[in-house]
Amino acid sequence: MEGSQEQSQFMTPVQPEVNSAPLKHSGPGIASFVIGLVSILLAIVGFGATLAGMAEYTTEGGVIAMPGPDEVAGNIPLVIGSLLILLGLLLSVVGVVLGIVGCVIRHRRRVFAILGLVFNAILLAGTSTLFVIGLIVQ
Numbered sequence: 001m002e003g004s005q006e007q008s009q010f011m012t013p014v015q016p017e018v019n020s021a022p023l024k025h026s027g028p029g030i031a032s033f034v035i036g037l038v039s040i041l042l043a044i045v046g047f048g049a050t051l052a053g054m055a056e057y058t059t060e061g062g063v064i065a066m067p068g069p070d071e072v073a074g075n076i077p078l079v080i081g082s083l084l085i086l087l088g089l090l091l092s093v094v095g096v097v098l099g100i101v102g103c104v105i106r107h108r109r110r111v112f113a114i115l116g117l118v119f120n121a122i123l124l125a126g127t128s129t130l131f132v133i134g135l136i137v138q
Helices: 002-011 027-057 069-074 076-104 111-137
Strands: none
Touching: 027 076, 027 111, 069 076, 076 111
């Protein structure tokens, strides 16, 4: 009888500790997600403003006449569009760092951190690809 009690004592499965409180979302992950959305919005608006500024230098045949530095400095949509693109890229770098931090934090949900990391990485990769294509075509 003692043997059966000892055996049943060792045969009972150990219940894992279950935290009754639901996991919270990581703060850096949420920040990365919001920064990713803002960066994408800034890039879209910046590309639109840059295209509007470059329309002034496009000829009827679709060829872009290279403007001088003084002409470019006076073209407000072109300057603002370029600055918005740069601001979006800088924010995207910050968003990637926050996304990585949000993914590393333990005992937190990682959904927003992963989404923010993906959004920011797509923006950086897309802009880098456009930059490389522009260098190759030139």
